[in-house]
Amino acid sequence: QVQLKESGPGLVQPSQTLSLTCTVSGFSLTSYNVHWVRQPPGKGLEWMGVIWSGGNTDYNSALKPRLSISRDTSKSQVFLTMNSLQTEDTGIYYCNRRADWGQGVMVTVSS
């Protein structure tokens, strides 16, 4: 059974760095791509980036200067790191593999 679960701090101060973890089960990260998608409160979905099965990454061009995605295949974990957070980065962050989505983690950027 495929599962993805996001974890991380619920509250981040402005200008600080966000670190999220997506822990997966039921599949190998070396065989499937994992995407990060976020959703501001009451708004639509925004694709953030992907780590391909081979380990390469691609990013939303608007976020690329601040965003990094990496993984630890031995732990079945994918990591998202984004710096210089602002209030507009508040929202739910999801990891996703094809039809499978995590439950999402709410991140609030506030002092």
Added chain:
Amino acid sequence: DVVLTQTPPTLSATIGQSVSISCRSSQSLLHSNGNTYLHWLLQRPGQSPQLLIYSVSRLESGVPNRFSGSGSGTDFTLKISGVEAEDLGVYYCVQGTHAPRTFGGGTKLELK
């Protein structure tokens, strides 16, 4: 980036009514490999998105066959043949043909 424009933004329907949602792309979504990577998601209130249709018209496993997708190139349609209460939520089209992946703005399906 590819812009996906969904219409209408809001759709009011009665139970049993058939409805359609349009997704228009700013450029053709036909990939050089012959596939078209246009998919449809449903996000119910308070839930994660759910894949309904992939590659224009392929029904994801476990999704009721009242959902169907069609289209080609730049114009795509999701049809629900007989809305049920569990279908309420926001529908998104998403493309994976051109990097970066992009989503439509969403269509909210409400009960009339």
